[in-house]
Amino acid sequence: MNELLIIVLAYLIGSIPTSVWVSRYFFNIDIREYGSGNAGATNTFRVLGPKWGTVVMLTDMIKGMLAVKLALLLPEYQDSEMQFTNLQIGLGLAAVVGHIFPIWADFRGGKGVATLFGLVVGISPWTALGCSGVFLLVLFLTRFVSLSSILASVAFPIFILVIFNMDNHVYRVFAIAVALMVVLTHQKNIGRLLRGSESKVPILKHRDRRRERRRNANGRD
Numbered sequence: 001m002n003e004l005l006i007i008v009l010a011y012l013i014g015s016i017p018t019s020v021w022v023s024r025y026f027f028n029i030d031i032r033e034y035g036s037g038n039a040g041a042t043n044t045f046r047v048l049g050p051k052w053g054t055v056v057m058l059t060d061m062i063k064g065m066l067a068v069k070l071a072l073l074l075p076e077y078q079d080s081e082m083q084f085t086n087l088q089i090g091l092g093l094a095a096v097v098g099h100i101f102p103i104w105a106d107f108r109g110g111k112g113v114a115t116l117f118g119l120v121v122g123i124s125p126w127t128a129l130g131c132s133g134v135f136l137l138v139l140f141l142t143r144f145v146s147l148s149s150i151l152a153s154v155a156f157p158i159f160i161l162v163i164f165n166m167d168n169h170v171y172r173v174f175a176i177a178v179a180l181m182v183v184l185t186h187q188k189n190i191g192r193l194l195r196g197s198e199s200k201v202p203i204l205k206h207r208d209r210r211r212e213r214r215r216n217a218n219g220r221d
Helices: 002-014 018-027 041-048 050-073 075-079 081-100 113-123 125-142 145-163 169-185 187-195 205-220
Strands: none
Touching: 002 050, 002 081, 018 041, 018 050, 041 050, 041 113, 041 145, 050 075, 050 081, 050 113, 075 081, 081 113, 081 169, 113 125, 113 145, 113 169, 125 145, 145 169, 145 187, 169 187
């Protein structure tokens, strides 16, 4: 019974529709009616800009971290590291389900990548740091949040299985499942990336303007 209660609580935490509430309160719109129609951080970056996109992304990450920490409410699981980690994974996944199907927003949420990342931060911070490095590097080079999320998620099982070689089989399966899920939920983004029609987030504008000026100057030469 205690397990069921905290799983429900984790789902309710994940259900907090950050981007929907931000868009309604500060902009008087529903983020799901603009851009890609998704209630996640990527669409918030695209529609509301980097400031609010960052707020939404960090808040959605915190949801996953909080859900994982609910495992501390069941001290009987702390005697076994493997059982405790498995409980954390279950709670984190409940939060991700809540993010994708939020009870507070008509069950129309985001793709859960930021909340998934918060889950990983809560369980294995070093793995999260490695995935963050992949995400930020790809974002800096391409400005595609979707591509950054996909490659960071693919890096996740590589860190778990190869680099850190974690022996928890549930965690190994979870890492592979996360990578597959993120790729599957980003099929439309992958299609737009291949067609060259995926939107870039509005960051590094000064760099782009400098490049444009250099191209124009070279053209005049």
